[in-house]
Amino acid sequence: MTNEWPLWEVFIRSQHGLAHKHVGSLHAPDAEMAIKNARDVYTRRNEGISIWVARSSDIHASSPGDRAALFEPSNDKVYRHPTFFPMPDEVKHL
Amino acid sequence: MHSSADLFDYALRLGDNGLVLSQRLGEWVGKGPVLEEDIATTNVALDLLGQARLWLAHAGEIEAREAPPGRTEDQLAYFRDDAGFRNLLLVEQPNGNYADTIARQFLFDQWHVLLLGRLVLSRDERIAEIAAKAIKEVQYHVERSSDWVVRLGDGTDESHARMQAAVDSLWMYTGEMFTIDETERVLIDTGIAADLEALREPWCSHVHAVLADATLAVPADSWMQGARSRGGKQGIHTEQLSRMLAEMQSLPRAYPDAHW
Numbered sequence: 001m002t003n004e005w006p007l008w009e010v011f012i013r014s015q016h017g018l019a020h021k022h023v024g025s026l027h028a029p030d031a032e033m034a035i036k037n038a039r040d041v042y043t044r045r046n047e048g049i050s051i052w053v054a055r056s057s058d059i060h061a062s063s064p065g066d067r068a069a070l071f072e073p074s075n076d077k078v079y080r081h082p083t084f085f086p087m088p089d090e091v092k093h094l
Numbered sequence: 095m096h097s098s099a100d101l102f103d104y105a106l107r108l109g110d111n112g113l114v115l116s117q118r119l120g121e122w123v124g125k126g127p128v129l130e131e132d133i134a135t136t137n138v139a140l141d142l143l144g145q146a147r148l149w150l151a152h153a154g155e156i157e158a159r160e161a162p163p164g165r166t167e168d169q170l171a172y173f174r175d176d177a178g179f180r181n182l183l184l185v186e187q188p189n190g191n192y193a194d195t196i197a198r199q200f201l202f203d204q205w206h207v208l209l210l211g212r213l214v215l216s217r218d219e220r221i222a223e224i225a226a227k228a229i230k231e232v233q234y235h236v237e238r239s240s241d242w243v244v245r246l247g248d249g250t251d252e253s254h255a256r257m258q259a260a261v262d263s264l265w266m267y268t269g270e271m272f273t274i275d276e277t278e279r280v281l282i283d284t285g286i287a288a289d290l291e292a293l294r295e296p297w298c299s300h301v302h303a304v305l306a307d308a309t310l311a312v313p314a315d316s317w318m319q320g321a322r323s324r325g326g327k328q329g330i331h332t333e334q335l336s337r338m339l340a341e342m343q344s345l346p347r348a349y350p351d352a353h354w
Contacts, residue, residue, distance in 0.1 A: 005128070026129075027129070027130060028130065029245070033241070036134070036238060036241070037130040037131075040130070040134040040137050041133050041134075
């Protein structure tokens with residue numbers, strides 16, 4: 001098929017979650033229909049309270065080849081992790 | 095005062111619309127135009143089936159008051175013949191192409207949401223409860239099918255032509271939605287049933303607005319099937335229903351004790 005609908009990435013905020021999480025992708029002619037389709041494909045079992053969709057072509061990813069340069073330097077810098085502080089019990093969602 | 099036979103008949107009318115339409119939509123499973131539509135159509139079918147179960151279970155309870163124990167929802171769904179069904183002629187029409195399916199859904203949804211809007215005020219408590227549960231689902235159905243009418247009507251030349259042809263060919267089944275027979279009259283008078291004549295004007299105005307958005311013409315008024323109280327609600331169906339029921343009912347009739 002030459003006139004295939006564009007691909008959309010779907011993000012759902014769950015009942016208890018604070019942030020939208022990527023759940024998958026689907027095809028739709030436009031954003032409005034993408035949200036409707038996302039509702040039908042990804043929230044059938046009461047998974048969510050909010051839906052985001054974004055055109056897959058609008059998402060830019062880091063290159064797997066750059067992994068070492070991007071992420072490895074932080075491995076040996078333990079002082080960047082806040083593990084030296086006691087956490088008060090009242091603080092949630094850290 | 096209405097008889098319990100009237101009330102039983104009315105509950106069947108409410109339940110059979112959902113049962114028959116959900117079975118029709120189920121015929122698309124695995125064959126939808128795209129995966130996402132396939133799933134969405136099945137969702138609508140399952141909503142309608144869930145509603146049908148509540149209505150038919152209620153019909154069985156009404157029947158049990160006069161002739162205990164009364165039939166179960168499954169007995170009502172699988173062991174009545176076509177003449178025992180009380181659904182509108184519109185919902186038993188075959189799926190056709192996707193525009194036909196969308197047109198059937200759209201004409202029905204626009205009526206269904208108005209009907210339920212009245213039934214939430216019914217003096218029959220159970221009817222009001224089921225309607226209140228169902229209306230949330232149907233508000234989504236009407237939004238979805240209206241959206242598709244606009245997309246196909248205001249789409250390509252071919253989708254426009256098919257959408258117009260679909261609306262034109264189903265139009266003659268819409269009159270039945272607003273004609274009131276003796277059974278309904280007595281239930282309207284006692285505050286239980288919805289006054290169908292009062293739904294006509296809002297239905298026309300919503301349907302005309304969507305058709306205009308879709309650049310589609312409103313079909314000319316013509317002979318309406320099922321008028322004069324001789325239609326689906328009275329058990330006089332098109333040949334389409336018995337063919338559909340043959341498939342739907344064959345398994346429980348061949349194996350009455352079958353279960354999952």
